[in-house]
Amino acid sequence: MTRRYSALSLIKEGLAGQKGWQPAWRSPEPKKNYDAVIIGGGGHGLATAYYLARTHGISNIAVLEKGWIGGGNTGRNTTVVRSNYYYPESVAIYGLAHRLYEGLSKELNYNVMLSQRGMVFLCHSIGEMEIGARTVNAMQINGVDAEMFSVDDVRRVAPALNFAPDARYPVFGGVWQGRAGTARHDAVAWGYARAASALGVDIIQNCEVSDFIIEGGRCRGVQTSRGTIRTDRIGMAVAGHSSVLAAKAGFRLPINSYALQACVSEPVKPILDTVVLSPGTGVYVSQSDKGEIVIGGALDRTPSYGQRGNLPTLENVISGLLEMFPAFGQLKLMRQWAGIVDVVPDSSPIIGESPLPGLFLNCGWGTGGFKAIPAGGTLLANLLATGKHNDISRPFDLDRFVTGRLLDEAAGSGIAH
């Protein structure tokens, strides 16, 4: 029986017909009681379970997933990992995530393929170069590895871009983060699931939460499609459906749900090494290790829970892509899909205890949740274990909407998530 993953174990299993591998995670029946329950088996929920068990030693816990793990936004995003943020509070949370990502494959013994090929955020005018400088300076002050790129620097990392001076969105330069890159999204969910399961966490799939058990003004458990589960500590990490669960718990959130579309081309030989984001076209693009051009764009116009692609948004995104990379006009679209994201007024996450005591929130990641998974898990685990914020999570509490202390990256830097 092979549990540890390595080149050696692959060779050993190769000689034995790959028959000795263990399930990556167990699928037990749910128990009646847990020390803590996490709703949502995406990256954030699974990471929360892992850190609760590993860091805090609380392993009598369950992750409840209504479908299959990693099937929500973890499996639908464009896989970019970066921490090039403007405000110190944002840098603290995304920087934590970025550092944890850098050690994640070894920590989980699961190759999440973090590929730090860098990311350039393009500037299309002198004014955008000035805002770029403002952003780079803020990042450098906050300890982020940001650099100001000239047009020649951009040409070096992304030669296929349109550098024509009369382009609709001419390239003046860009903001570069060398440590940014991509990771294999499914592997992040599976790696955390495997590691958490090995520490005793129960991962319960096809288990939909239908209601909360509220006694004495506190949350005491959940009703699910697989029976009643009691616990005094519940974490919720159900991006896209946060408002739906909040309604069941009797409160509202500062969230609208929108479909965020993405698509991939057919796989082609390497043509784009880095992640490129253009504020002019709104397009976010990289090339996967498999060779597909992975394309993300803006939100749909319509608040929605429908996880479907849409034609007008697709047309806009592809138009922007071909404006940036004219040679991609010879490629074909292979697959298009959408994920439902929590859109928050300041585009920053919400982490903290909810208005229902005993229920803790990890939501509101907008279009940028994937890159934050290790931090989201660490911080929600800390809240569940201690009941208290730490310095990193405190600014992201729900109370900021009353105090007005929003953390709007777009307001500060002109650069959205």
Add this chain to the structure above:
Amino acid sequence: MQLFHCPFCGQRDETEFHFGGEAGNIRPDGADVTSERWASYLYLRDNPKGAVREVWVHMTCGEFFVMARDSVSHHVASTTSLDCAEHAQ
């Protein structure tokens, strides 16, 4: 591409419309409104999955109206002109 029915112009492509907000989010006036009430007006939303009532604007004619639709299937149940009397203080 969805089709929305502007009460003034008729059936048009979704690209001509802009989402205004959830219907019935009444603005509290005055300096003595509590911070919580003000935050609720500014930020908190029902954001239901399924039947929704929303304010939309048809950008080409500039008219705001209320649309009842389904946030999952995107089926549009009805659109009605914004009743000014109802919304005026």
Add this chain to the structure above:
Amino acid sequence: MTAMRLASGGSAIDRARPVTFSFDGRTVSGFAGDTIASALLANDVAVVARSFKYHRPRGIWGAGVEEPNALVDVSGSVAVTPNTRATTEPAVEGMAARSVNAQPNAASDRNAFIDRFARFIPAAFYYKTFMWPDWHLFEPRIRAVAGLGAVDRDWQSPGPADQLNRHCDLLVVGAGPAGLAAARLAATAGQSVMLVDDQPAPGGSLRHRASEIDGKPASLWIDETVAAIAQHGGLVLSSTTAFGIYDHNLVGLNQRHGDGRPDTLWRVRPRRIVLAAGAIERPLPFANNDLPGIMSADAALSYLRRHAVLVGKRVVVATNNDSAYEVAGALAGAGADVTLIDMRKDALPRLPGGVRLVAGRLIASARGKMRVEGVTLDDGTLLDADCVAVSGGWTPTIHLFCQARGKLAWSEQRAAFLPGDPVEGIAVAGAAATGIVPLSEAFESAASAVAADANEATPRSTGAEATGGVMAAWPIPGAKGRVWIDYQNDVTAKDVELAARENFISVEHLKRYTTLGMATDQGKTSNLAGLALMGAVTGRTVPEVGTTTYRPPFTPVPLASFVGVRTGELMSPVRRLPIENAHRQQGAVFQEYGGWLRPAHYGADADRAIQDEARRARQSVALFDGSTLGKIEVMGPKAAEFVDFIYYNTMSTLKPGRCRYGFMLSENGVVFDDGILVRLGVNRFVVSCSSSHVASVHARLEEWRQDRFGRDAVYIHNATAEMATLTVSGPNSRTLLSALDLGLSLDDAELPHMAIGEGRFEQDPVRVARVSFTGDRSYEVSIRADRAERLWARMHEAGKALDAVTIGLEALMILRAEKGYIVIGKDTDGTTMPHDLGVEGPRSKRAGEYVGRRSLFTDVAVSGSRQQLVGLAVAPGEQALATGAHGITREGGRIKSQGFVTSSYFSPTLDRPIALGLIERGASRHGETIDIQHLGMLRRATITAPCAFDASGARLNA
């Protein structure tokens, strides 16, 4: 395989028009009407590509869109397209086709060795290794071998793709028997009909399956039917794929032209849709079932009858269903030696002549290296073969039905998922609805799909009908050898079993873990076998395992189709000034500012021109085109009340004929826009907002009007584009204006600062506003946009004697910054509130309600550490600060930002740099010197008042 072209026959080819092209450098000859694949088969090319992962040699599997193997990069006489399916791409004279994923070519690929290590690199092996020392060590080499086709970096667009919109009563997808019948019934009943099919000619299976309809040969019936549809106004499109159904039943079509023209995108809005896209044949599961020469039985028949290509001399036909009997008979009739292996023992169809039948047997394995040489049956029987034509059953093409949120129902009898409950506006007909059934049943389903009673118009199958018997043939757990399920992505039955072993048993996990169904064919031939095997391994039925989600597009669609003409300026048009040509004649250099194309400066040497313009503007008189400024009229009985609510400043006290500067806030208290409000009359105002905010300010005004005030109380009209505004500024501005004879008094008593006057330029009325963004005496003259060029010319004539200078936006930015005047969004950010800009009065004194008011009293709004607008001065002789540099402090060994430089210029008038910034508590820190950091370099700057020039404002009246 020894495939060959027969001396006669082939309904699709035109032997009078030979075609020659190259494949992997080798010359291939064919005929017009050939696909690349049929021509390659006719030339007996067995290996046409290499698989994605193991670089296994692969041959042609199918004859249509489902093709997993035969991908080629095409260039030459047609547009360059990587990853083109050889089975659907027409052979064109002079084209060059290249196998994908092979170096130097498919026949001898230098990466073929990878297959020898396959046992060590099963599905998902990469998650288990490459972690030490670091993934980055391995990734570059993996990336280099990944990908299929190659992108041509020097590719030039052949021009924009057409994009067409169309409405119709009925869209029929698929022009096989059911689709043709449905379209004809609807068209003759008076409906507007559109019939689309992805093959080069309508007919579908009728083109190669024997049948007789209404007593006629099928080919004749097809022609008559197409003619009848057209005669009733219907549109029939071939080579056109319906790739997606989107919300509200919008259907996307991609039409190929095959002549080098870009494809055409159709957006079709049908009242009703009939999906009659047929069914796709599956492979059979046996060891080495991926060898070149093993192909779809239906494809073998199609190549025979359409292209006169006989796929082999010694053919084994293997099947689990009735449809292969006709194939076996036809191949035998064409001269091949045919053995038919049917896994079923009884209820078999009639055996065609010349065919050997082995019933109740399966193929256990195939043998051969670069092409199939024979098969071994499950009883050990060895058969030689140069081609194995297999039929593993049929998968109805229900992709579009599922995209439209249709649910599937499993049919054990048909061994297929069939459409379940109907979706509004969509019907499914023919093999897509029922699997393979006799032709007469397909016609019945077509009639019911268009809600037509079976009547005389309904076609009748009058020939011998094929039957549709089938027995499921799924991969069996634990089978020996390498049984291939997903050819393109190299997924075997063992990979599926491995996924099950490791608990990736959800169908979506199976897909993602093994990459089954994620290739360019999106699993059209492989998905069902994969999930059936997963069911067998985990003790679940096929419907319990379920399917993955069907996503658009059905087949890959050129990105260019989605773009159409939306490139360059047509993608995102810039707004242009009414007198752009006049500026160009004056040598203006244009830049885009907030969506407007505006003169940045005049003359090529930017730095010198800008400094020169800014200096001369203060000396005599400057001319500036300010047409982009918003001009939104607010009228009505409650107009004054309305502007009081909209603005932070009280506006109702303004007298008619006068102007006032003010802020508009968002409801969160942040300054959204600033500008001048003009009161033309008691109930009439003009909101002059920032150039880039016109649309958003207009939208906000409308929202408050309709939501709070009512249509009868206020009326709003955006007149920005109707009027041009030409500005005259500087000590001699009045002199220049006097020379224009505008017919109004320019006397300071009658037209003081912040007042307006009405006049006339030639025959047109003009409005003159005495407002200033430079700090000098200024007049903004607004006139009908189409008469502005004449006024601009007159201003220049009059300015000659005064040494007038035309200034661009960059010089204006210097002038306004000298005065400490802000630009919203540059000198403010998304957190700046009015009191941060030194405008505290309304916040502390105003009693009435206004937008954003309550937000000015939240915890954060009353915080003592807010960033406030300041000036920043550097030591004499130093360069200007960098815009975007941050003021910093040190706290416990860490540096912290305390704000940033928002605007920074060298002032030619002051002969020193000036700067504005937002600095924490800056308003109370004038005189303090702080550290400024830019790209790692430190400088010092002293905090000052924002205004650096003419602090008393004397020049406004000078």
